[in-house]
Amino acid sequence: MDVFQRFEAVVADQVAALVAEGTIPAEAAGAAIVLEPPRDASHGDLATNAALALAKPARMNPRELATLIGLKLARHPEIATAEVAGPGFINLTLEEGVWRSELARILSEGPDYGRGEAAIETLPVNVEYVSANPTGPMHMGHCRGAVVGDALASLLAFAGHQVTREYYVNDAGGQVDVLARSAHLRYREALGEAIEIPEGLYPGDYLQPVGKALAAEFGDRYAAAPESEWLVPFRARAVAAMMEMIRGDLALLGIHHDIFSSEAALLASGAPQRAEAELRARDLIYDGVLPPPKGETPDDWEPVELPLFRSTAYGDDIDRPIRKSNGQWTYFGNDMAYHAEKARRSSALVNIWGADHAGTVKRIEAAVEALTHGEKRLDVKLVQMVRLFRGGEPVKMSKRAGNFVTLADVVREVGRDVVRFMMLTKRPEAMLDFDFAHVVEQSRENPVFYVHYAHARISSVLRKASELALPVPELSRLDADELGLAKLAAQWPRLVRQAAAAREPHRIAFYLADLAGGFHSLWNRGNDDPAFRLLREDDPQLTAARLELARAVAQVIRTALSVMGVTAAEELR
RNA sequence: GGUCCCGUAGCUCAGCAGGAUAGAGCGGCGGUUUCCUAAACCGUAGGCCACAGGUUCGAAUCCUGUCGGGACCA
Structure with missing residues (x-):
């Protein structure tokens, strides 16, 4: 239990006491009471709206009620002062010892500091992300969703959930037939034919090795054979090759899924029929x-009777067909069955989708709600697109010509840590600009650098300090500014809980920028006045205390970065 | 035509499940060099939180509508 949770309980106890005394009615205890660090540090360490929230049901003046609760809180041994402020807030200042022991706790718990306790949230959560069509390498269009999904999965796991990372392989639609035909062309090329790639087939040369492998396996058996003879085996091999490539691309980012679910297998198992029947x-x-x-109205449109799912009953605009007029399942029909399947395995589902799928969110949420009897288990997170720049100039991409920027290229150029961090520097629902020049710049504007720099500074000092013989740290030597940084570090567990609840991994990146800023600020104090330097040869006791703080900050930076999938830098070069 | 997302300082963005005087970086102005380095820090100026209603003790935050930008569907 972290500081915030502990004092939330303290406040709740006092509210319960007021109920027991008959000061406020029992039903008032359900009010939404929050305890949070106030925006303004001069307001103390913690602030609660308890009196404001309870005033109405208790039929009392909020400030009077606040005074009452404040008096009770002030008796708590760890609360230094409890003051009523503004319309009825209660500002709490904790005894400094609370923060000092929290600092010690960061160091004793190490990488587990902030990890959610299993008892709080053990819901199994399934996070489905990437799920790119297996028709080519990963490109930058996939990158953001991949990183956001992966970081969210890590965050949820760190917060205490059981997490499954899942990839849905669309290996049953028309796209993979096109892939098979494109592979057949490359197969003929490998056999020595001169080929020309017609419009509509995948032109990328990443299919050349697939063609060669097919030639090696089958010889010229299918060179002139009708499509019906080779489509199925070629498709299977091409899809397998593409998935291997995609896995390799994802591995460059450090992304590994637990489950790859095949649409074709789902179809073969009869899952859509079962969902339809139900x-x-x-x-x-x-x-x-x-x-x-x-x-x-398109010219070829004519009214046809189709099996329709009543998504309008769940807020969609029209009912959605689950099969086409030729009897085949629609994409939605399969997807519905797939989500029914996932819902059986997990109590919560999260999908990370590109914003281009926005139009299909309602129907799939509706389907899950229907198939799970009204439990809204599915949360679809839409991730907006990334615009690529190089030194301010937009990078031109044409998917049709096959010259898109691949994820592998980007990772090779700027590195995995930079890509991962940058993808989390904006809310996912806002567009993100990624400038190749900017993201590797070493300046304050670049949050990746800024955070690494703080960690590197601490690492450097600790390397130096390792040669010193220091006494056991006496944390009471830390001054108010230093304790302020400790308080910020102590917010990490709370940030984890809130970011996990909101399912917003980007909050970690912003928190890290704050924490790094707090450290840089202290550091520079030492440039202005040597008395504030971390290493004070004339005062080993103070040095030891400051190094404890620095170690704790470095620990939280490392932990937070690792949840983002980024490695902390020991030094910058 | 419809659906979804966005609209906060000159620019790029935060704003923590409704809370106190709305924050940060860049850019502007003025300062600060013995630890990883001025690659950083400090101070200062700059806001009808697109607009109009509503809910609430209290709204940038929730609801409705309008306008503007983007994505998608057809």
Whole structure:
């Protein structure tokens, strides 16, 4: 239990005491009481709105109630002062010993400081991310979702959830047939034919090795054979090769999924039929005719009866077909069955999708809600696109011409840590600009550098200090500014809980920038006045105390970075 | 035409499940060099939180509508 949770309990106890005394009615105890660090440090260490929240149900003046609660809180041995402020806030200042022992705790718990306790949140969570079509290498379009999904999975795991990282392989649609045809062309090329890649097939030369492997395996057996003879085996081998490539690309970012679920296998298992049967039995699927699309009606549109899922019952605009007029499952039909399957395995589902799939969110959320009998287990997180720049100039990409920027290229150029960190420097729902020149710059504007720099500075000092014989640290030697940094470090467990609850891994990056800033600030104090330097040869006791603080900050930086999948730098070169 | 996302300082963005005087970086102005280095720090100026209603003791935050930018569907 961290500092914040502990004092939340203390506040709750006092509220319960007021109920027991009959000062406030029992039903008021359900009010939303929060305890948070105040924005303004002069307001103390913690602030609670308890009196404001309880005033109305208790039919009392908020400031009077605050005074009452404040008096009770002030008796707590770890609370130095409890002051009523503003409309009825209670500002708490804790005894300094609380923060000193928290500092000691950071060091004793090490990389586990802030880790969620299993008892709090053990829900199994399934995070599905990347799920790129197995038709080519990963490119930058996939990168952000991959990093956000992976960091979220780590965050949830660190917060105490059981996490499954899953990748849905779309190996059953028309795209993979196109892949098989493209591979066949490369196969003929490998056999010595001169080929020309027609419009509509994948032009990338990453299929050349696949063609060669097919030639080696089959000789010229399928060179002139009709498609029906080679499509299935070629498709299987091409998909397998693409998945191997994708796994390799993801590994460059340090991303490893636990499960790769195959759409084709799902289809073969009859899962869509089962989902359909269940929903038909509950009248959530019916045969009907959709209205023509609004706006321009395409010439080939004609009314057809299709099996439709009643997504409108869950807030969608129209009901959605689960099969096409030729009887094949729609993408949605398969996806519905897939999510039903996932929902059986996990109590919470998170999907990380590109913003281009925004239009299909409602129907799949509706389907999960229907199939799980109203439990809203699915949370679809949309990740906006990344715009690439090089020194301020946009990087041109044309997917059709095959000259897109691959993820592997980017990782090779700027490094895995930089890519991972940068992808988390904005809220996922806002567009992100990624400038190759900027992200490797060593300046204050570059948060990756800024955070690494703080850690490197601490590492350097600790290397130097290792030669000194220092006494046991006496943390009471730390001054108010130093204790302020300790308080910031002590917020890490709370940040983990909140970021995990909101499912927003980017908050870690912003917290790290704050923490690093706090450290740089203290460091520079030492440049202004040597008395503030961490290493004070004339005062080993003070040195020992300051190094404890520095160690704790470095520990939290390392832990937070590791949740983001980034390695802390010992030195900068 | 519809759905989704965004609109906070000149620029790029935070804003913690509604809380106190809305924050940070860049850029502007003025300062600070013995530890990893001025690659950093400190100070200062700069805001009708797009707009209009609503809910609330209290709204940048929640709801409705309008305007502007983007993505997608057809």
